Amino acid sequence: MFLRLEPSSGIPITRQLVDQIRSHCASGTLSGGDRLPSVRQLAQQLAVNQNTILRVYERLAAEGLIERKHGDGTFVVERLPPGRLKAQRELLRQEVERLARRAADLGTDAAEVHKLLDEAIARLSREQRALSKGDQRDE
Amino acid sequence: MRQLIWKEWHEQRWKLGFGCVVLCAFALIGLRTRAVPDESIMVGTCALGVLLLPILTAAGLIPAERGEGTLRTLLALPVAPWKVLAAKAILGAMLCAGPILAAAIVSLLMARGREISNGATWEIYGRAVAVALFLFAWMLWSTARSPSEGRAAALCVGVLILWLLATRGLVAETHPARNGMAESHAPFMLWAICPFVLVFPPADFAPMEALALQAVTVAVLWLFALRALKFGAMEEQS
Amino acid sequence: MSDPSAIEIHGVAKRFGRKQVLDDLNMIVPAGKTFAFLGRNGAGKTTAIRMLLGLLKPDRGTVRVLGMDPQEEPLKVRQRVGYLAEDQAMFGWMRVSEMISFMAPFYPTWDAAWAKDLANRFELPMRTRTRHLSKGQGVRLGLLLALAHRPKLVILDDPTLGLDPIMRKEFLRDVVTYLQGEQVTVFFSSHLLYEIDAVADSVAILDRGRIVRQAETEDLRNRVKRLIAPAEAQSVLRDLPGLLDFALADRQVTAVVEDIDAALPVARSSGASIEVIDLNLDEIFEAYVIGRRKEQPDAPAHLERVA
Numbered sequence: 001m002f003l004r005l006e007p008s009s010g011i012p013i014t015r016q017l018v019d020q021i022r023s024h025c026a027s028g029t030l031s032g033g034d035r036l037p038s039v040r041q042l043a044q045q046l047a048v049n050q051n052t053i054l055r056v057y058e059r060l061a062a063e064g065l066i067e068r069k070h071g072d073g074t075f076v077v078e079r080l081p082p083g084r085l086k087a088q089r090e091l092l093r094q095e096v097e098r099l100a101r102r103a104a105d106l107g108t109d110a111a112e113v114h115k116l117l118d119e120a121i122a123r124l125s126r127e128q129r130a131l132s133k134g135d136q137r138d139e
Numbered sequence: 140m141r142q143l144i145w146k147e148w149h150e151q152r153w154k155l156g157f158g159c160v161v162l163c164a165f166a167l168i169g170l171r172t173r174a175v176p177d178e179s180i181m182v183g184t185c186a187l188g189v190l191l192l193p194i195l196t197a198a199g200l201i202p203a204e205r206g207e208g209t210l211r212t213l214l215a216l217p218v219a220p221w222k223v224l225a226a227k228a229i230l231g232a233m234l235c236a237g238p239i240l241a242a243a244i245v246s247l248l249m250a251r252g253r254e255i256s257n258g259a260t261w262e263i264y265g266r267a268v269a270v271a272l273f274l275f276a277w278m279l280w281s282t283a284r285s286p287s288e289g290r291a292a293a294l295c296v297g298v299l300i301l302w303l304l305a306t307r308g309l310v311a312e313t314h315p316a317r318n319g320m321a322e323s324h325a326p327f328m329l330w331a332i333c334p335f336v337l338v339f340p341p342a343d344f345a346p347m348e349a350l351a352l353q354a355v356t357v358a359v360l361w362l363f364a365l366r367a368l369k370f371g372a373m374e375e376q377s
Numbered sequence: 378m379s380d381p382s383a384i385e386i387h388g389v390a391k392r393f394g395r396k397q398v399l400d401d402l403n404m405i406v407p408a409g410k411t412f413a414f415l416g417r418n419g420a421g422k423t424t425a426i427r428m429l430l431g432l433l434k435p436d437r438g439t440v441r442v443l444g445m446d447p448q449e450e451p452l453k454v455r456q457r458v459g460y461l462a463e464d465q466a467m468f469g470w471m472r473v474s475e476m477i478s479f480m481a482p483f484y485p486t487w488d489a490a491w492a493k494d495l496a497n498r499f500e501l502p503m504r505t506r507t508r509h510l511s512k513g514q515g516v517r518l519g520l521l522l523a524l525a526h527r528p529k530l531v532i533l534d535d536p537t538l539g540l541d542p543i544m545r546k547e548f549l550r551d552v553v554t555y556l557q558g559e560q561v562t563v564f565f566s567s568h569l570l571y572e573i574d575a576v577a578d579s580v581a582i583l584d585r586g587r588i589v590r591q592a593e594t595e596d597l598r599n600r601v602k603r604l605i606a607p608a609e610a611q612s613v614l615r616d617l618p619g620l621l622d623f624a625l626a627d628r629q630v631t632a633v634v635e636d637i638d639a640a641l642p643v644a645r646s647s648g649a650s651i652e653v654i655d656l657n658l659d660e661i662f663e664a665y666v667i668g669r670r671k672e673q674p675d676a677p678a679h680l681e682r683v684a
Contacts, residue, residue, distance in 0.1 A: 007571045010655030012598040040558060047550040048575040049411060050557045055595070101652065142479050146468065208466030215432060215462065217455035217483050 001030055001037075005046060013048060017056045019091070025065055025076060026088055032078040036066060039074075143218070143226035147200075151230050154199065158238035162188050166242045170249040177254040178263070181246055185267030188239040192271055194295040196234040197278035200227045201368065202291035220369050228361075231279060235271040239264055266337050269350065273334035274299065276357040283367035306335040332356045383408040383530045383562035384429060389438030390586075391424055398424050400586030402438070406564055406579075408529075411557060413573040413594075414566040415662055416583035422566040423463065425583070426534045429564075430455055443530055456484055459523030463535035465515070469508030473501050473518060477525070484526035492525035499551075513544040520551060530562045537569065545569070549576050574598075574658040584666045590635070594658070601661045602637040603654040604644055606630055613647035622668030633664040 003020050005013060024030040036042075039057060043050040057074060060066045068074050103113045162184055169180035204210040213223055243264035247257060278295040285291035330336050331352045340349045384406035391399040398421040406412045416422045427433040429442050431451030440447055447454045471479060473496070481487045496503065499517040501510075510518065516536060523531055533552075537545040549572055556563050567573050573580070574594060581591040590597070601621070606614060611630040615623060619635030634640035637653065644651045656664070 005575065007575065008657050008659065010657050010660070012595060012655070013575055014595060043557065044550060044554045046575070047546050047553055049553065049578060049594075051410075051578055052575070052595070142482055146471075146479060149470065207469070208464075209468055212462070212466050212468075215430060215455070215460060216480075217452045219452060 001034075003042075003046065005048070013052055014055050014059065017048075017053075018059050021056070021060055022063070022065060022088070022091075030076050032076055034076045036074040036076065140222050140226065143222060144229060147226045147230040151196075151199070151234055154195065155234050155237055158188075158192055158195075158234065159241045162238040162242040163245045166245045167249060170246060177246075177250045178259075181250075181255075181260060181263050184242050184246070185239065185263060188235075188242065189267055189271045189274065190299065192235045192238060193275040193278050194292060194299060196231045196275055197282050197295050198285075198288050198292040200231055200279065200282075202282050202285040203288045205285070206287045214369070221365055224361075224365055224368055228279060231275050232272055235275045236268045239268050239271060266346075269337050269353070270334050273337070273353045273357060274302070276360050277302070277334065280360040280364040280367065283364045302333055302335055305329060305333055306339060381408060382406060383443060384412075384564060385439075385441040386425070386428075387439045389425070389428065389435045389440060391421075391428070391433065391436050393424075397586055399435070402583075402587055404581055404588055404591065406562060408562050409560045410578040411552070411563040411565065411576060413577035413580040414564065414583065415570060415573070415580055416566070416568065417666060418568060420583050421586055422583060423534055426532055426564075426566060429532060430458065430460060456486070456526070457528055457530065459526065459528035459531040461516075461519045461523045461531075461533045461536045463538045465519045467507040467515065467518070470506055472504055472506050473510070474503040476507060476518065476522065480522050480525070486528075487526045489525075491527065492521060495521045495524060495555075512539055513541075513547070516540060516544070516548060517551070520548070524555060528561070530564065531556060532564045534566050535568070536565075537567065537572075545572060552576060570658040570662055580658070582662060582665050589665050597661060598655070598658070600636045600638070601656055601664065602634060603656055603660070604632045604634065604640070605652040605654060606644065606647070606649045610644070610647040610649035610651070614644060617643055620670055621664040623670060633660075633668060 001021070001024055003017060005016060009016065021030070021036075030036075036057075037045065039050055039053045042048075043053045046053075057066065057068070061068065065077060066074055067077050100113070108116075165187060166180060166184045169175065169183065170177060175183075201210065204213070214220060243260065246260055246264070250260065277298055281294055281298055282291040285294060330349075334353060336349045337346065337353065340346060382405050384404065386402055386404040389399055389402040390397070402421075402425060414422055414425070424433060428435050428440050429447060431447030431454055434448055442454050443457055445454050467476065468479075477492050477496070481489065481492075499514075499521060501514060501518055501521065507515065507518065519536070523533075537548050540548065552563060552565075553576060565573065565577065577594050579591065579593045580597060581588050583589070592600075604614065604617075606629070608625065608628050608630050611625060614630050614632045617632055617634050617640045619640060620632055621635055622631075622633040624631050632640075632644075633656070641651065641653070
């Protein structure tokens, strides 16, 4: 699992990590039953305070995404909760609101915004198809 | 304490060797060539030692360390400042006395009592050691706040010149011919603190009394040096 | 029974000549946490730290370190505290092994096996003289010497001064690895903020001789925010509770507030649409230290960056 911290971002580190791990769960990079590094290990890896990592894991556990098995370690839950989709949607909604405000600031009308969005989605799916074709060829 | 002394020893041992070599060479060559009477050679060696050793030693002990920043490191350790100063003082004493004693041994071996007795030789060198040590005490105190070796050396030279002038003035005032005992009407205080009283003691002072006076002076100087060391190191704002 | 706080400073003041460096300093550092002490260069961080070690005497006020008064028992305090000074000068001629054996007798709790272990982990060459060590190695040696006696409190005074970014990160990684989770209190002074952000549990901001804000890092980040609103809202924004910085620019007005929960409702009462921006620790620090609480129309839009 690849985690990246943006040190000078305004977003608190806890939120950055929780968001990233949540995305990994959603996208499949982390599947049910996968083992997460221990609090100590992750703290050392990222050079981040152990208490912060603890908080991240606690928050993810509260959302039902991960569970701590005493003695064994921390794992992604076998079956990811349906509620996570709701959490993801909430995140997306916040992003979209930010986008809408930005568009308004720039004086872009609604039609233009939709057009840009469609183009971006199309481009992304093209890239993903190219990637999966590449994977098939490698195999 | 032991490792403090070990550290000072490690830092100063080359100077000790150098001092020994220089003084012994001087004595050796002088006594060998016999161009001048033995006693003059010995007095000359002592003078060389007394004039140079305390200055070089004192300038290199505290100010050098301060200049490098390691004095602050040292005083930030869980160690009583007096131990730090004591280790330096001990090494300084070795550095001042050592070469002179080495030269004494060389002189004894070379001269072998031919012109002056062994006892007289010891007396000359003995007094020289004492004067050097007490001069060192003055210089150690005066350089305790010095930020650099160079400036400290200049300060020490100043101290030396001051004492030489004071002694000359005192002796000349009381006794026109400078040899052995001088009749003193000079203020007692000055005699009490001047290291050279050991070489030119006033008539009513035996060498032992002169020695005792100097020891008291050194005790007082020690306290001042300790204070200067502590406050000089930390009171500057970075 | 151990003290709940590792360091307690009450009403400390210190003057050097004409300059009042510290003025009514109050700070409590809880045990077992990583505490960052932030301030500009020359703000008095090193002065405060020297007082913790009994190297300087405060003009006023009390200091307690691990329950002891550093003025009364300086040696005992230093024996229990690991100290790494900024730009630490070491004895250049000593080899690494000699430095270690030199320091050991000063500390009754010195653990020689642990020192050796650390030397291996830090990859320090034992036979090399300290003057031939690289900067990064020198700092690691300093850290080793500060940790080898297993102190309960470690004081780091701007230890990453002069290190390149990679070495800095490695140093912080070492702090996280060897100190956190061992119930060791870490007291860390620095002016490099966004790195401290990740590592510190709490921060205290020192400005003009006193602590202007002390809080848990997470808490601080959650509460101190920037508000952006259209210019019509300026009269409301100008008087927000806990205002740290205020600026007017053409059609927009922006304010940084200490407590978003208190300020946002007031801001919203203006009726204008308010945008809330997250701030990183750098920006929070700037707001506290060089924030303009009264609007100055002629002031430059961006003051010089805090170094």
